[in-house]
Amino acid sequence: MRSGIRGTLAGRIFVLVALVGRALALVPGTTRAAPSNSAGSVIDVVTRPPGWRGLQNGRAIDYWTQDPQGRPVPTSGALFVPAGPAPKGGWPVVAYTHGTSGYGPGCGGQSAPDAEPNRYITRLVHSGYAVVATDYVGLGRFDTGVHPYLNTRSESAATIDMLRAARSVEPTLSNRWAVTGDSQGGQAALATAHRQRWYGPRTDFRGTVSLDPESDVEKVMPFLGPYIPAMPTPLNGSYNFLLAILAGLRAADPAADVNTYLTPKGEALVDQVGRTCDGPAVDPGIAFGSLLSRPLGTGPLAPALMKYMAVPVSEYDAPILLLLNTRDTTVPSPLHAKLAADFALNRVDYRMVVGNGSHTDMDAAQWAAFDRFFATHLK
Numbered sequence: 001m002r003s004g005i006r007g008t009l010a011g012r013i014f015v016l017v018a019l020v021g022r023a024l025a026l027v028p029g030t031t032r033a034a035p036s037n038s039a040g041s042v043i044d045v046v047t048r049p050p051g052w053r054g055l056q057n058g059r060a061i062d063y064w065t066q067d068p069q070g071r072p073v074p075t076s077g078a079l080f081v082p083a084g085p086a087p088k089g090g091w092p093v094v095a096y097t098h099g100t101s102g103y104g105p106g107c108g109g110q111s112a113p114d115a116e117p118n119r120y121i122t123r124l125v126h127s128g129y130a131v132v133a134t135d136y137v138g139l140g141r142f143d144t145g146v147h148p149y150l151n152t153r154s155e156s157a158a159t160i161d162m163l164r165a166a167r168s169v170e171p172t173l174s175n176r177w178a179v180t181g182d183s184q185g186g187q188a189a190l191a192t193a194h195r196q197r198w199y200g201p202r203t204d205f206r207g208t209v210s211l212d213p214e215s216d217v218e219k220v221m222p223f224l225g226p227y228i229p230a231m232p233t234p235l236n237g238s239y240n241f242l243l244a245i246l247a248g249l250r251a252a253d254p255a256a257d258v259n260t261y262l263t264p265k266g267e268a269l270v271d272q273v274g275r276t277c278d279g280p281a282v283d284p285g286i287a288f289g290s291l292l293s294r295p296l297g298t299g300p301l302a303p304a305l306m307k308y309m310a311v312p313v314s315e316y317d318a319p320i321l322l323l324l325n326t327r328d329t330t331v332p333s334p335l336h337a338k339l340a341a342d343f344a345l346n347r348v349d350y351r352m353v354v355g356n357g358s359h360t361d362m363d364a365a366q367w368a369a370f371d372r373f374f375a376t377h378l379k
Helices: 001-027 119-126 150-170 184-195 217-223 240-250 264-272 301-308 331-346 363-377
Strands: 042-047 058-065 072-080 091-095 131-132 175-181 204-211 320-325 350-355
Touching: 042 150, 042 363, 058 150, 072 150, 091 119, 091 150, 091 184, 091 363, 119 131, 119 175, 119 363, 150 175, 150 350, 175 184, 175 363, 184 204, 204 363, 217 240, 217 301, 217 331, 240 264, 240 301, 320 331, 320 363, 331 350, 350 363
Parallel strands: 091 131, 091 175, 175 204, 204 320, 320 350
Antiparallel strands: 042 058, 058 072, 072 131
8 A cells, every 4th residue: 555655646746747847848948957067068048038238139048067176067158149040051159258257156247137238249249150158157147156267277168168058059050169358258268269179079160369368477476475565556456356366276276275375364355255246345555465474486376376377378279369458557568478479489370469558448450350350260
């Protein structure tokens, strides 16, 4: 009798689960949870209403990717497809990697219902390209701990896995794709171009456009120590960048011993990274050296920084366009000059278009080069 009751109850539960699953499959704008946490697997898809981010065919996608240590982690992003029928072979795709937008959950700026229009995404979609845009790990619709700020491994994995997830839900996407980004996203775009050679399925990757990318900061940070005074006003905004790097590195690589480089005041500020989009509130008159207990160039931290965030400077297999600005104080021009020199030394296929604007400004010549690159390499 008990066996029969259990069997009847189990059967009813099975039928109920099947009916619920069938109902969920019929809800417009959603998908059921992915059967696994493998990289690129879709967790959920939500169709956004026309006009979301100033475009007509937008969807938010939750999917699985990898953290800096290669462990499965969920994140989110956005997919946009141009209006009208797809061309023969499908819509060519551009992966957009965004600049610094914050340090905690919900700060990625790509998948949220109230996300704003983006000048790059809008221009690309109107030019006939589908666009995928990741929030990055820790900045999207999941609270997965500290965002690994400027970590090339997680940025590039999230970008490639976003493309994989988008292809699984949108059959009109072509196998041809390129990547573009600005600032943090410029670094992420270069990391993605490098990593796609071995990460994920083989695709027809065509190249990279990188605007004022973060680069070579890991070579400057080891010079910082307790002796650093307060920074001039134009540079004191760098405090949050540096604190976010240390917070991300601490979570990504415990062997870096980040806390041993921090005073109690510095550790308290690093602990606050990720609690808000804006980062910790730092007195602009404070000496950065007062946050450090020893020079960052000693011990394990400097080599850990190189592994964590250095832009690759060799072994690319598709062309690169660098759009750089001479009056950039966020990523100062000498750092971009060093990146370009390293590319030249290693015979990387790249070209530069230099403007006289500030960080991520785009003049007419740079926009023309941006358009021409995709028209040449993707169509």
